[in-house]
Amino acid sequence: MQLLEVRALSKHFGGIRAIEEISFSVRGEVILSIIGPNGAGKTTLFNCLTGFMKPTKGSILLSEKDISALSPAGVNRLGIARTFQNIRLFREMTVIENVMVSQHAAIRYGLLASLLRSPSFRRDERVVREKSFEYLELLGLEQYAEKVSGSLSYGAQRRIEIARALATGASIILLDEPTAGMNPQETDEMMALISNLRCMGKTVLLIEHDMKVVMGISDRIVVLDHGVKIAEGAPEEIKNNPLVIEAYLGKETD
Numbered sequence: 258m259q260l261l262e263v264r265a266l267s268k269h270f271g272g273i274r275a276i277e278e279i280s281f282s283v284r285g286e287v288i289l290s291i292i293g294p295n296g297a298g299k300t301t302l303f304n305c306l307t308g309f310m311k312p313t314k315g316s317i318l319l320s321e322k323d324i325s326a327l328s329p330a331g332v333n334r335l336g337i338a339r340t341f342q343n344i345r346l347f348r349e350m351t352v353i354e355n356v357m358v359s360q361h362a363a364i365r366y367g368l369l370a371s372l373l374r375s376p377s378f379r380r381d382e383r384v385v386r387e388k389s390f391e392y393l394e395l396l397g398l399e400q401y402a403e404k405v406s407g408s409l410s411y412g413a414q415r416r417i418e419i420a421r422a423l424a425t426g427a428s429i430i431l432l433d434e435p436t437a438g439m440n441p442q443e444t445d446e447m448m449a450l451i452s453n454l455r456c457m458g459k460t461v462l463l464i465e466h467d468m469k470v471v472m473g474i475s476d477r478i479v480v481l482d483h484g485v486k487i488a489e490g491a492p493e494e495i496k497n498n499p500l501v502i503e504a505y506l507g508k509e510t511d
Contacts, residue, residue, distance in 0.1 A: 259318075260285045260460055261306075261429060266315035268301050275301040276484045278315070285428070288451065288461045290471045292495075293481035294504055299464045300342065302481070303431055306462070307339050308332040319429075338427035340418040342434045342464075348407030352398060352417055355406050356389040359421040392420045395457075396450065412443035416450065423459075430454060431462045436470055448474050472496060480504065 259282040266279045276298040283289050291299050304310040306317060308329040317325045324332055338359075346355055393399045396416045401409060406417055415435055422430050432451065436444045444467065452474050454461050465471050471478060471492070478495045480488040482504040488495055495501055 259283060260320060261462075262316075262318040262321075263302075263306070264316045264318065266302070266305060266317065267313045268298075268305055268310060269313040274484050276305070276481070279481070279484075279486050280315075281479050281486065281489055283429075283460060283462070285460050286455055286458055287476040288455055288463060288474055290463045290465055290475040290478045291481065292465065292468075292471055292478060296483070297481040297504075298484040299481055300433060301484075303339065303433055303462070303464060306332075307337060307431060333425055333427065336426070336428040337431065338422035338425045338429070339431035340415075340422055340433055340435065342437065344411075344414050344418060346406045346414055346417055346421075348405070350406060351403050352406050352409070353386065353389050353393060353402040355417055356392055356420050356424050357385050359424045360385045360388065389420075389424060392424045395423070396420045410443075412439055412446065415439070415447065419450065419454075423454075428458075429460045429462065431464075433464045434466065435463070436465065436467050444470065 261283040263279060263281050267277050268275045279302065291302060293299055301310065305312045308324070308327050308331060312325055315325070316323050319335055319337065322335070324335060327335070347358065390399060390402060393402055396419060398413065398416055398420060401413060406414060409417070419430070419432070419435070435451070436447050439447060448470055451461055451463065463471070463475070475492050478490065478492060479486060480495060480498070480501050487500045487504060488498045490498070
């Protein structure tokens, strides 16, 4: 059984067809990269998969359950989390507080318990903090736990976002250009981290422009151009596909 299935998914904005009839499936514990030139529809596809946009037609199945009409919170509760192209941390909060926020669904106490700092409040807060610290350790961020998030390097902030996504308990992690703006060392570290997510049993969907990253860690690649899927396959197949080469480099003329 496929973990995630996208069936003839389309998203239109008036007369603009951002994505059109896109279909693919993903099994568990793989890295699938979504690539294509600027304006190909990659982020629109991510927005539909995570409930930030409702598709015009088509369906999205998670473990055979249709999630196409769910809100972002509903999608997240079923096991899909994401990061964004632009970092969206609470910059004035500490690193561990940013990760704790993502576990709100696990917190059972109400407003009164919070105000009175009841035993149940203190117990749940302790559990959430301990779990959050474990995720920071997984990503090599434990030494920054009490640092203000906005004071850290760009690469560290990217890792905080991934820690926050993992802390939701999601089985599928969507990463939108995680190496954008990174230097070569940070990029190599991010590649190792993403590969480690797969080893942890996570499924990763990745939007990425750096072809070294894509070819280096992907199990499969889906290529979009002008909102349409033009190719799908293993990295070696995609690298030599004439339609993909044309989409990136343009068609040669006599």
